[in-house]
Amino acid sequence: MAVGERDPITGHMTTGHEWNGIKELHTPVPKPVWFFLIVFTLFGVIWTLFMPSWPYGTGYFKGWLGIDQKQTVAKQLEEGKADRAAWTARIEKEDFAAIRADADLMGVVRETGHSLFGDNCAACHGTSGAGNLGYPNIASAPMLWGDAPETIFETITVGINGADPDTRVSEMLAFGKNQILDRPAILQVVTYVRSLSGLEEPTEANAAAIDAGREIFAANCVSCHGEDAKGKTDMGAPDLTDHFWINGSSRDAIYHSVFYGRQGHMPSWGLRLSPLDIKILALYLSDLRERQHAAVGDGT
Known part of the structure; x- marks a missing residue:
């Protein structure tokens, strides 16, 4: 097969290679492919020059723009810490009634409390607080020790049959097993x-x-x-x-x-969470219960 022969079917030139009667065509790279190769190559070069990229020795090329994500994150954390300090100080200092009367603080409580509840309580009580078999509904059912925010704070802190020396104790006698009743x-x-x-x-x-x-x-x-x-x-x-x-x-x-008989258990969260986090949780649960009861009362 001669080099430069034109294939009569496709119209492409051949390379001169042939395998078992199959001729290899010399097909050029499509222009769109060349276009994207050039564009993304240029993009890569520009990105490498302007942004942090290649490592060398004990450091790395920081880029002409001088962007440092580590410093950016550290700055954001400091700003977040400063913003948080403003409202955490108020929640720590003010009593439950004053906080519940402050719409701005309760907005923070709902947002932060939702995260705390999801991380620490939802596994037993469910994401909505409606409870699971063996774990009480704390969103709308009567609470065993009362549902005042101060009481909820105490219950969360010491737990129920927990590790805290002052833990609440709850146990129902085994009337049949202990042969009290037949x-x-x-x-x-x-x-x-x-x-x-x-x-x-x-x-x-x-x-x-x-x-x-x-x-x-x-x-x-x-x-x-x-x-x-x-x-x-x-x-x-x-x-x-x-x-x-x-x-x-x-x-x-x-x-x-x-x-x-029955003997429930709730961890003594005072041994795991800060008083601030527990106070936010108590406020969050109290607010959740109030909104739940209001919704039921409205028939929604």
Whole structure:
């Protein structure tokens, strides 16, 4: 095959190479490819000259513009620290009521508290605070020790059955396991408790069980849950008349709670977080609960 022969099909010149009857064509690089190669080569050269680029010896070429991202980030951190200091000092100094009355400070609390909650609390209580099985709804359900910001601050700080010497203690007796009540009695008190929140409507079939369960409840449960079964915040005992159930509301779930008892746990966050962070979390939760209740009240 001769060099310079024109291929009759494509019209391209050949290179003179041939393999098993296949001729190699001399096809030029498309002009758009040349264009982009030239443009990006020039861009690379210009970038290399103006921006930090090639290393050498003990340093690197800093570029004609003198841009230093390390210094830029350090400056931004210092500016952020200065901005943060202005509002952190106020939150640390002012009481809960004053902070809640300040719209600007509460805007900071909502933003910062949301991040703190997501990093430290959402794994158990959910991103919205609505809780998970075994972990209470702290966005709208009654709080075991009360929902005043000061009380929430204390609960977060010392924890529940936590490592802090002053931790809150919460435990429900194992009435069945410890042989305080037998199985028939537990079944009766379960029926009564479910009737308190409307989970089990009184009927002729369960009337006797409810009456018996009421007597058993009065003899064994009122010291913590109260005679009206609405719980006691000084004991950390939950309200049994509402529709919030930490460990489930089925007959099996309640039977399990009564038979084996319950002992919740929350870390003593005072050993992990600063008082400032805990105060922001307490304010954030108090505000979250207020907005949640307002939304429910408006029917939204």
